[in-house]
Amino acid sequence: MHLSRISFLILVICILGFFIRVFQLTQIPNSLSADEVAFGYNAYSILKTGRDEFGRNYPFYLQSFDDSKSPLLAYALIPFVGLLGLNAFAIRFPSVIFGTLAILLFYLLTYELSKNKKLSLLTCLFAAISPWMIQYSRVAIDMEISLFLALLGIYIFLKGQVNKYYLPVSAVIFGLAFYAYHSSRFWVVVFGFILLILYRRINRYLMFSLILFILMTIPYLSLLIKDNAGLRLYAVSVFADQEKKIQESKILLKEKQENIFGANLIHNRRILFFNQAINGYLYILNPEILFSPNRNNQISTTRLFYLWQLPLLLIGCIYLFKNKHIRWLIIGWLIVGYIPGGLTSLPVFDRRIFLNSYPLLFLAALGFLSIYNEIKPWEKSRLLLKFLFVILVSGSVFIYVHNYFIHGPREVVELWGNGMKEIVSVSQQNSSKYEKVYVSLNLNQTLIFYLFYTQYPPEKYLSEGGTISGGYLDERNKFANFIFKFITPKDYSEKNLYVWKVSEDFPCLKINQIVYLTNGTPLANIGEYQPNLPLCIRSLKPL
Numbered sequence: 001m002h003l004s005r006i007s008f009l010i011l012v013i014c015i016l017g018f019f020i021r022v023f024q025l026t027q028i029p030n031s032l033s034a035d036e037v038a039f040g041y042n043a044y045s046i047l048k049t050g051r052d053e054f055g056r057n058y059p060f061y062l063q064s065f066d067d068s069k070s071p072l073l074a075y076a077l078i079p080f081v082g083l084l085g086l087n088a089f090a091i092r093f094p095s096v097i098f099g100t101l102a103i104l105l106f107y108l109l110t111y112e113l114s115k116n117k118k119l120s121l122l123t124c125l126f127a128a129i130s131p132w133m134i135q136y137s138r139v140a141i142d143m144e145i146s147l148f149l150a151l152l153g154i155y156i157f158l159k160g161q162v163n164k165y166y167l168p169v170s171a172v173i174f175g176l177a178f179y180a181y182h183s184s185r186f187w188v189v190v191f192g193f194i195l196l197i198l199y200r201r202i203n204r205y206l207m208f209s210l211i212l213f214i215l216m217t218i219p220y221l222s223l224l225i226k227d228n229a230g231l232r233l234y235a236v237s238v239f240a241d242q243e244k245k246i247q248e249s250k251i252l253l254k255e256k257q258e259n260i261f262g263a264n265l266i267h268n269r270r271i272l273f274f275n276q277a278i279n280g281y282l283y284i285l286n287p288e289i290l291f292s293p294n295r296n297n298q299i300s301t302t303r304l305f306y307l308w309q310l311p312l313l314l315i316g317c318i319y320l321f322k323n324k325h326i327r328w329l330i331i332g333w334l335i336v337g338y339i340p341g342g343l344t345s346l347p348v349f350d351r352r353i354f355l356n357s358y359p360l361l362f363l364a365a366l367g368f369l370s371i372y373n374e375i376k377p378w379e380k381s382r383l384l385l386k387f388l389f390v391i392l393v394s395g396s397v398f399i400y401v402h403n404y405f406i407h408g409p410r411e412v413v414e415l416w417g418n419g420m421k422e423i424v425s426v427s428q429q430n431s432s433k434y435e436k437v438y439v440s441l442n443l444n445q446t447l448i449f450y451l452f453y454t455q456y457p458p459e460k461y462l463s464e465g466g467t468i469s470g471g472y473l474d475e476r477n478k479f480a481n482f483i484f485k486f487i488t489p490k491d492y493s494e495k496n497l498y499v500w501k502v503s504e505d506f507p508c509l510k511i512n513q514i515v516y517l518t519n520g521t522p523l524a525n526i527g528e529y530q531p532n533l534p535l536c537i538r539s540l541k542p543l
Helices: 003-022 034-049 072-084 088-114 117-129 131-137 142-159 166-178 182-198 204-226 231-235 242-257 269-284 309-320 327-342 354-374 379-410 420-431 446-454 458-463 534-540
Strands: 062-064 067-069 436-440 482-485 496-501 509-516 522-529
Touching: 003 088, 003 117, 003 131, 034 062, 034 067, 034 072, 034 088, 034 446, 034 458, 072 088, 072 142, 088 117, 088 131, 088 142, 088 354, 117 131, 117 354, 117 379, 131 142, 131 354, 131 379, 142 166, 142 182, 142 354, 166 182, 166 204, 182 204, 182 327, 182 354, 269 327, 309 327, 309 354, 327 354, 354 379, 420 436, 420 446, 420 496, 420 509, 420 522, 436 446, 446 482
Parallel strands: 436 482, 436 496
Antiparallel strands: 062 067, 496 522, 509 522
């Protein structure tokens, strides 16, 4: 293939990937998640005031919902929010850009590793049409920028094996990747160590690069000590399961009382720690996470990988061992990339292993190309394989696009914050008629949704005290006449408006309007206090 033809094919693939990622960007997913609006409003706040919602000046991490988020995405959103305003397109479009650039890096990195143009093009194509990569390129989420920086960092590092001046550049990129996402911190450090082992050419440029990277990580390490920024990581880890520790302690106590030999060894907390880690890692290897529909945080009729890629992955693994040049890099990448997902317990596993999208898609591409090369003597068979491959790929992409863009607008996914925009809109329209608006904390992260959709001025919000706590149970947060708390009879007044979840029972509140999810399910009630309601009178009568 001539360079001009290769460049043309790469351009076509990137345009295809960009179009799938940007088409109906604000409609699918059909609502913004709490994390998206948190990144968006904090970018807006930093743009306007230089401080986040808690009042921290240009923070190294974002505190949100009493969680520490990596700040890189928020800073990347600032110019888009400044130019386009605080809206869904402005905060999602950067992910489209990073996702499209990642497609190009799939080609560049694969070619740098293999020097095989066909394999590089195929890997690039698989990245463009990957449901996994498409899904996270359409939302404002920090994994997308993490993947982009990881790919770029490795590519520049490999370039640095020939031109040593690239090494400090790769160190800076890895340093940025360290701040991009929680999982990427572990990956950058451990996989970076693997790269040093595989490409062991010690020189002063490499040593300078290592020092530069370490210096970039120092601010975060100091935050771990001073601000307990790492508590969230432990809270969502498999090691935070206290029930198992209690069970083991009870068994140990009983066996010690019965003088059973080896009880201290078998029920040792270190053994439990090891078992929790192994069990978590084995669970994350479950193929259902990538190949089954109806998983968390995705449209129920879609998969993260196409089913036909499963046998290609297995074949790719076989042929990988024949390639001494890159096998340990891919194997090391896979092993390290699965660890963050294996050690966390919340059901968003595919997010935490997203960096493994490259080696997995690379193996699928390698699997197909290996089959293609094996039937080289039979030209008619190769033509048939090409034809079947085109039909299979175009057909599966068509089915995915249909499910995503036709069924997506009606899909309700809990993590997307469906219905919150409508709740804010209705209550804001009526808020001026009332002294206070009480919003129930039983609804999903109400404070940040109200700040985002009302576009409440950050300078005003911070002058009122800003966010006191992001805790789910904290009732101290408020702004303007909006109060966020668990509603009780003490809050009743005919001067107030109330917003509560449909599952909550308030016999003294009259429902003026019901807000529905996109599938027609009632989500929230909006109404006012009416003491003369029959059910209210009955509930107030003494027994």
